[in-house]
Amino acid sequence: MSGVGGLDRPGAPAGPGAWDERSQEWLAAETDPWESRADTPPSPGRQPAAPHTTGRRQPPARRTGADPVKALLHRHRDLCARAVDPLEIAAGLEAHGVTDRTAARFLHRDVFSLAEEMYARVPRDAATPSGRPPFTAPRARADWALLTLLPGALCAAAVTGLHLTHGHARLIVAAAGCLAVALALRAAMARGPLAATDRTRPPLTRTCWLIAYALLGDGLLSAAATGGPDALPTGTTDGPWPLATTPVLALALSCAPAAWCAHLLAVRARRKLSASRALEDFATSARPLLLGTFTLYVCALTALLTLTATALNEPAAYPQTLTLGALLLLSRLLTTHGFTHAPALVLTATATAEATALCTLFASRLPGCAWLATPVQALIDTWGPGSIPTAACGAGALTLLLHATRTLTRASAYARQDQPW
């Protein structure tokens, strides 16, 4: 600490005429305790002070030039180079113990004018080193990475259980499986890149309805078209109301790729954010990124669907599952980034469209209302029962994709994620 003992004392001037008499006095008296007038009697501390000052510690002449501020500038060069404002230098100098009395030794009235001189004398042409980037890319973490595997695993277990059991046991397995998968989904979505912020409440019921339709809807629709259903679903794929477990299993398994895609999007977007200079630059570079991420997820879902269809030996309902997966991913991405309005609207519209299709089939059985079923029947006859959810989800996903290319390419969408994952 003794090295900074003489911090604020520039030492004796070398050139003649650079200092006035007042500063000479300061120099002479600078190691003395500064006392004010009220304590008038001469202090005994002054007499022993003199021999010490000239004795050992003070070097005979400090080799400071005629410019005392230069040494100060050198000492506080980081502060001066960083400062955006003379006041910032003043605040920094004060924090280093420079007072108005110190400034008087530099021939300034106060710290502010000293800071102004220092601010003016620091060259600012060189590129100033920027501080740390304000956005640190989110790191992948084990907790959410493992949690996203949970729904798929539980769903696979439930499907296996359905295949292995019969009767009441199968019903219990089905109920427990639904509950377990729902809880696992909730846990997987609670943290990680797919987590919604505190402000946003994702539209849960509509999502559940869409998944339930993927599980039961096609069977119900084809049964209703042929006058059924005659019995409740038995949990098999060949009954009167067949269960489509393949799409649900594939969707549950695709939680992990969805989370990784969202993570990739966030990481890449932040990197681009740090690299881009104008908002337009970011928008143009973020658009291919978004579309690429989306395509990646769809590819992953297709692969998972093929895999599960092969494993379960069931037909893979590609169109409706892919469109539903795309819709859910996009709505989740939008919700995560704070855009809740459009996903809620589109999910409601999709769920309503599917429900309407079912309702019209049943309503057409009322006398005189047979015409109600005509459009749905025509669709089923032409493209099969899967065309209804495909059309509904496809339209929704397309709308959301268009919306996302506008909103998720904005820089402000990535600014509000304050929670580090």
Add this chain to the structure above:
Amino acid sequence: MDNRPSRHRLVRIRSSRCEPPGQRRLPLREIGGVLVRIGLITEGGYPYVSGDARLWCDRLVRGLEQHEFAIYALSRSERQEDQGWVPLPPQVSRVRTAPLWTAEGDGAVYGRRARRRFDECYGELVAVLCAGGAAAASGAPEDPSASEADRFGNALYGLAELARDEGGLVGALRSESAVRALERACRARGALRTAREARVPDLLAVAAHLESALRPLSLDWYEDDGLGSVDLCHATSGGPAALPGLLARHFCGVPLLLTEYGVRLRAHYLAATDSSPAVRSLLAAFHGRLTAETYARAALITPGNGHARRWQERCGADRAKLRTVYPGMDAARFAEVGEAPECAGPDTLVWVGRVEPAKDLVSLLHAFAEVRKQEPKARLRIVGAPSDAEGAAYLGHCKALAAQLFPDEAEGPHRACDNPVSFEEIGGPEIPTLADAYASGGVAVLSSIVEGFPISLVEAMFCGRATVSTDVGAVVEAVGGTGLVVPPRNPRALAEACVALLRDPERRERLGAAARARALELFTVEQNVTAFHGIYLEIVSRTPVRRVALDQAGDPLPFAFPAEAHVPGRWTGRTARLVARGGPYRPTQAPVRATALPATEGAR
């Protein structure tokens, strides 16, 4: 011979040995019993248990029981809210709180017209920020920065009006259009060089910071039943707490009193160090402009010490508005020690405070090593505890240094080993209270390199101890001539001053008595409360809130106030004549600029 009544304010000279402070106050209800409704605006402060200046606010509110207080508190964190409030006295009529740490968008989506209004106001605001900083804001009134300040104020109030009319300002400030407006302003001609270099992350950071700084605009406090119903707003700090006061003044014409014990702008400069230059320059411009606007609109500004006062003057505060009000401290705790004639350890130096690197205990230890060379009997007690991990590490470092410099030594062959430097905490067996800590030493030492208002120094003064302190912050004006002041970071000077006092008990005693007298004169709670009482009455009399009088049916009552009531000051020219004769000064408002109020320092 001038035999007119004295125009000096009645100053009651307080003796140091009168009743406890509770009974010392005059029954003000009978003398100047004007009821003033005060809107006390705090930020992370008073009613919360962990608030910043809660002791001061609590004493103020309890001391002015003849007035009515409405407390408007902005909380700083969720933890602070969870910890609850301090008990409130009955003169607090209402408490309204709002969180600053979170903002719920109310979901209002702007229509076309509101969006255009927002774009105009926000664009104007950021254009001013990009055009220059606080340094430009403090120039002379005729230069272009005055109109820039006007532009800033207009944009700010425009945003506040928009928030009041339409709501949804939080969402708009977070939206892409805000970031776009910022980008446009940064790329515009005449923008600051640092602002032109802003990249997208910088823009986002600035937009986010502006959003959080402008959160008080979205509050619903500016209605007639909120801040509109008080007679004056008292903002207890600058920055976010002053913003509601500014808006109350804009919307309801309520005068604003600003108290700053530490200048917020300075704290901001010290805090913002690790972001990019563009962000720092834009935010510095924002805070500088906001501070200048606050100083310009405030009816009176009360800095807590001369250091804050210099900063305020530098940032554009009118000297005529500044009244230094020193913080008050409870003198009763130290009365016994201060009155006691003898002191326990005449050879002991005592340091009391919170242990942190800014206190520069290392320098103190080195100084004490020099002291020991000249005064072998001297001892040093360091009384204090660290407040955080950094402080704890520093304390460990200091203890190691002390053990290195001063090995344990025994006075004789059969005595126990003892170290001349002891580290203690208040509440221990030897030092049960704070006053005992000061009582245990003959000289109180302060070795800080950074200090705002030196509380431990004033406590030592209350205890009647001679002090040696470093020349930082408000030390010189606090200690006056009643102690020795040495340059900071200079152990040799510190040591010489300590030795001088240790060797001269008579001088020590004289300085201690003077210190106690000075502290009792300037730094008591009563002084503080009385000063604020006078300032409240002064503001209320000079800038009364003009409200529309209503009759019984609730309709506006025309001619309820005579027209003269709206003319500021005495408009018949009496003041000018009286001033020409050197007559009594009457506080007046704008038209009498020739008689600018001389800045009164300290005595108020």
